[in-house]
Amino acid sequence: MAITKIIIINIIELLLITISKFYYFSVLKKIIKMKKHILFIFALSLFCSTLSAQSYSGNNIGNKISNRVILTHPTVYNIQIIENLIQKNIIKISNLEIVGVYHKDEQYDYSKSIKYLKNKQYSNYSLQKISDTLFPAILYTENDCSDDFKRLFENSEAIIFFGGPDIPPITYNKKLHLLTNVTDPYRHYFELSFIYHLLGNYANTNYTPLLETNLNYGIYGFCLGMQSMNIGTGGIMYQDIPSEIYNTIYAQDIVKLEINQQHRNYYKSILQDPNYFSGNFHKIKIIENKFTNNSLDKNFTPTVYSNHHQAVSKTGKGLYVIASSLDEKIIEAVAHKKYPNVLGVQFHPEASFLYNNKKYKQSPNTARISGKEILENNKSFQFHIDYWNKFNKIFNN
16 A cells, blocks of 8 residues: 555656646646645555555545444454454444544554454444654654644544553653553654644643534543543653552452452463453542543442553643542543543453353452452442443434
8 A cells, every 4th residue: 555655656756747847837836745645545546445454545524424443553453353343233323434544653553453344344433643753852842743633633533542551751841660561662652743733731731632622522531542632731640650659569469458459360461361351350439530421420430450560650741630440549530621532541441241141250268259259249230321321322312
């Protein structure tokens, strides 16, 4: 796709240059300078019908033929998560179109996603690779990706930021903690800069966020997604919960903590057993209900599934805390003061095993059990369904 696009762009440019020798030289010269916008869109439109699993051109925008959701980091696993939520009728959005977007320098091999979508023959899924330059010094200002971010925003109704690995501390002006493991820096550069463009941050107070033109736009982040929302808006992170908050450095000591202070299942690491949940089920304290459209009992402490070792320390611009751990040491969710459909959660409401009957172990002393059973036993399954119902309502207003 990339080679074909380059060939077409070069051919068109040569034609324009040749014609310009005879007609309207000054006008065509300006068009050539705009080739990133005009020629790319033209070339893309020629192939979008046959290569829908590789490209996205924003056709029919404004006609409300479809409701578009942007997925960042659209790996096969993340695509399957969305598939599961749709198949279970948890995500219920009419005429839904999914657009996966990623940066060319991410570590994941997106040919796997392209192959997967082609084999599935989905007509409402597509992928778009962004190839412009990004590096830490230009994330929170206008950069080569700015036009891409604006186009994606204007051609969609919501965006989802998934979980993943640790964010490079250089992106929030901190030194690298010994327990911080950065494995995919360009994924983070891309997502952090996208969030800055959407919401703004402390570093550039003169910038007007994209959401100012669509206050009801949806931004949902899970785990890393919430952390990215925080850093992208100028927030700061704890780089390791056990050592920085609970003064613990050994996994065998972490599992002795009260269950609601554990944000990952360290038994899986200790025992090296794939039959264990990777994360931990624990309760959270709701400060303000922005999770659901319906009211919640003021004493309700829902059980959620978490799998992380980092946490928000200082919230970013416009964000405020709406949930914490029971001991109030960990920020579990944030919302935006101005934009009603911006919601970041430190837990995983999207995880497929929360909605099926596949069973795992939690600890050596417990029987195998499904995530769905755990939520139901703690009267928290409906909370998760209602969480997604609120997401659905973004499109059904």
